[in-house]
Amino acid sequence: MSGNQREIQAVHGEPASFAFDAESEAAIAIILKKYPTGRQASAVLALLDLAQRQMKRATGSAWLPRLAMDTVAARLGMPPIRVYEVATFYFMFNTKPVGKWHLQVCTTTPCWLRGSDEVVATCKRATGIEHFGETSADGLFTMTEVECLGACVNAPILQVNDDFYEDMDVASTERLLAALRHDTPPPPGSMTGRQASAPEGGPTTLTTLAQPSAGE
């Protein structure tokens, strides 16, 4: 790094230092082997993801402080700005701290038609968050508006950290948030109990087809 003094961005919670821990280092060693020498910059997305997950382990908040991005840049021999560009481009990297439970509500057309507005309203009511991108006063929840999560068959979708909760409505959103508050997240998937994206209430086609017997 040449030069002039850097003004550290006034992001609340910016840690004093960042270094990859043993778990991340083990993963980095595997990732970097995938790329030929001199092409290590290709690993920038994977390393940023590792850094964000390490922050989650260490602080409970999955986000990328500037120091973490600088660490990734130094490790991959990239100018830091190239890493900032990538990290700010992709929505799954958080450049500000997020709550313990990151509520990512899909509001794209299919989810919206199936009632995502109610999911949003319920999340707001239950957490006290007023606008997208905010974190609740207790630091437990951050709510973000996201574009299509690719699970429209089970719309509306509420993604919590890495897991999809599907077929949400007011009641199931309230139950989910209450469970998260008690640190007992329910198993991800449909909240109406249907299997994957099978029709609600059982099969509607191929109903007469004989079940194959075991061993066939």
Added chain:
Amino acid sequence: MAKVTVDGIEVEVPNGASVLQAAELAGREIPRFCYHDRLSVAGNCRMCLVEVEKSPKPVASCAFPVADGMVVKTDSPMVRQARRGVMEFLLINHPLDCPICDQGGECDLQDQSMAYGMDHSRYREAKRAVRDKNLGPLVKTVMTRCIQCTRCVRFAAEIAGVPELGATARGENMEIGTYVERALSSELSGNLIDICPVGALTSKPYAFVARSWELKKTDAIDVFDAVGCNIRIDSRGPEVLRILPRLNEDVNEEWLADKSRFAVDGLKRRRLDRPWVRRGGKLEPASWDQAFDAIAARLHGLDGARIGAIVGDLCDAESMLALKELMAALGSANLDARQDGAQLDATRREFYLFNTTIAGIEEADAILIVGANPRREAPVLNARIRKRWLAAGVSVAAIGAPADLTYPVRWLGAGPDVLAALRAGSEGFAATLRAAKKPMVILGEGALRRADGAAILAAAWMLAAEIGALSADWHGFNVLHNAAARVGALDLGFLPGPGGKDVAAMLEGGVDLLWLLGADEIDGARIGAQTFVVYQGHHGDRGAARADVILPGAAYTEKNGTYVNTEGRVQRGEFAVFPPGEAREDWRILRAFSARVGHPLPYDDLDALRRRMAEVNAVFARIDDLPRRGAVDLSPPAGDPAALLSTPFAPAVVNYYQTDPISRASPTMASCTATFHQPLAQAAE
């Protein structure tokens, strides 16, 4: 080669060329924002859309390669429609603030929306606004005006070699900036202002100063380093308002270093606008006659051997010749142009020139830099080395204090012992140099201004000869000067004559009358108390502080001057504004004084003086004509190549932003020093 028809005009272009280049060859103008012929192709502004036969959609001509038999239309209804659409989109988020925008009048967006845009906008929604960035004391940002062409991002990463700018976030939230607030750490940052096609990046010191159509434009030559960048002086009335680069592919391409561009406010401060004479220890205002009388009185009866003259770093060749001939008329051989004590050998021109030439760097395949930091001493030349490294990955090694030169450098060591090791072959880089077909050795001032400067010069020449850098069609021995006047002075023979004294001897009581022509880089305290000092120059700087008589001269913007750059290229700058007050062109002052003391110089006008210059050295007859050199005579310069000291090379330029009387008087350069140099200096402590 591919045959392409552009609007019915058939042109032949090399395979791999873009449709835009083919259209330019056919003389058709293609509007563009993101495309710049010295930067990589981005293809994101879409302004250069053209119609290609058999293609259903318009194509971006800057990024579309030609094919044999391609038929291109650049002015069809489809193209016009497409351009109007692109223009409308670009203007959606562009503020309508042309009346308060500094780019107004020289704005690509303005011109092209007049030429290719619609007459109105259909956009009724709210426009986006972007927070301005702080890029330091030179570049002002109004980021709402940015059209995200990313020229600045590519310039910083490719040409300047400081990858600090980027495009963060995405879609409507995309912003150009540094992400972390910081000043752009480049000596070439002013060029961002030139390449920005809109008013997003403008000059901070020039903000709200003038409109481009109010300015008188004068072609001139830059004097802040020895590269001899071609510049355009923009002036209004008696004031120089700004300086811009002028295209010269062989010297500066279209770039200019920050000091050359932004030190111009120093031309209005601390100027000497009338003669002064020291009476009773105090400088008092005087008339020209009184000043001349005072010098003539001191000269009366003085032996020629007790008179001396030193010229400074910013002098034009005309005034140096006039001073040399005045000294000759007074019987003095005490002349010197080397304020820094650089031990140069002027017996042959190739001993003190950058023989490879700046454009020649682009052919080099191995480069050794000795005792120089080209990034600080000649930023534009350094950009050429970087360009060569980017194009061919040439290996660059350097001897001296490690620094970031914007390209990878192998630092071989700190002192001249490495030079000896390279010659002996015990340093590994010697093999690289020997294997190279066109190796270059660049010798800096930091290596020459030492006690063993002559030895280093000889050793570097012999190294160049031994590695095959000196051949009939390649001259790889280069001296990188820092002073714009230096090569001109050497060409004119402004050096101690037979029995003459050099700078050190003159300062230490060797003369009774010392004439300083713009010489400010010497320590006034070293001048003997009995020495009568005449300072002729334009700024009240170090030289004037010690002077007994001050003769106000003209700065480089105020005179017709000839300058020889480090390559030996003779270039002429033109007069843009008058010198302030009673100040006069320097050669006229010397001509007038020569008449006062009864030795009138044999020229009454500039033409006669320039004819005399060409008589003294024929190179002055060849303006901007620089033949490629080869080395014929390999005999080394005088100096014992074995007499090397072990002290490490000291950098010749410590603070890039303040190196001469003009930049020391410039408030902009002072704030650059505070922003860029002082944090570095503190970090080094």
